[in-house]
Amino acid sequence: MPLELVLFITIFVAIFGCGLLLLASKLGTRKYDAVKFENYECGLPVQEKKDTKISVKFYLTAILFIIFDIEIIFMYPWAVNFLDFIKAGQGLYVLLAMMVFIIVFVYGLFWEIKSKALDWE
Numbered sequence: 001m002p003l004e005l006v007l008f009i010t011i012f013v014a015i016f017g018c019g020l021l022l023l024a025s026k027l028g029t030r031k032y033d034a035v036k037f038e039n040y041e042c043g044l045p046v047q048e049k050k051d052t053k054i055s056v057k058f059y060l061t062a063i064l065f066i067i068f069d070i071e072i073i074f075m076y077p078w079a080v081n082f083l084d085f086i087k088a089g090q091g092l093y094v095l096l097a098m099m100v101f102i103i104v105f106v107y108g109l110f111w112e113i114k115s116k117a118l119d120w121e
Contacts, residue, residue, distance in 0.1 A: 057120060061118065064112060064117065064118070067108075068105075068108075068109075071101075071105050074101070075098070075101075075102075078094070078098055082095075
């Protein structure tokens, strides 16, 4: 992709996003209710607890899923466009870049297994 196209898309997304935020802040309704400023809005009084019943392993699994899911999302467009890169004469460069990416991906997977991040016991 030419640099000008990437800059145009970046600027367009930034302006469009800021425009949507501005539009939402101007057209949106605002209710300043005391309940809105509390930590928990279900109507029950707030009960503070020192411990949590949700294990950290759930959060760790969710974060690891998101990380590996994003890596797979980066691999799909590469695979779809790889023949175009070969035709343009950039096949080896793009292949080496993806190999580095996959090596980091596999290293992260082995580190995760070695550190027992997915063990539930």
